[in-house]
Amino acid sequence: MNLHASCVAIGECGVLLRGPPGSGKSDLALRLIDQYADAVLVADDRVDVTITDGALHAAAPAAIAGRMEVRGVGIVPVDYRPRVKLGLVVDLQEETNIARLPETESAEIMGIWLPLLRLAPFAASAPAKLCLALRLHCVSEKDRA
16 A cells, blocks of 8 residues: 655654645654654655555655655655554644644554554654654553564
């Protein structure tokens, strides 16, 4: 399945960034890559999602692998990881649409459920919040295994 999204691997876990054009997917991905040594681009703007061994995996379509659109700069080459197991879905939204103390949510992709985080991508704390949520969910999944 090909999705309009971006994906960043942070350590061994992948995060799928979803939102309409101009919502901040590439911007947030760029800040994650810049701020965290173990963060690397998987795909920008389009993500191929497959199921392997009952888990969702993300990869970049060949035509855009290792490329990122940076608004105001252009399409630039970047280091990338060819594939990552997804651990979290992030829906990018306006700050006013995000609950202060949200209920636990999940997102279904191809019949598989993943934890869902709603996040305002342009907030200064967005990369830290995303990494915290991803770390909590990846640790939880490792503990269940």
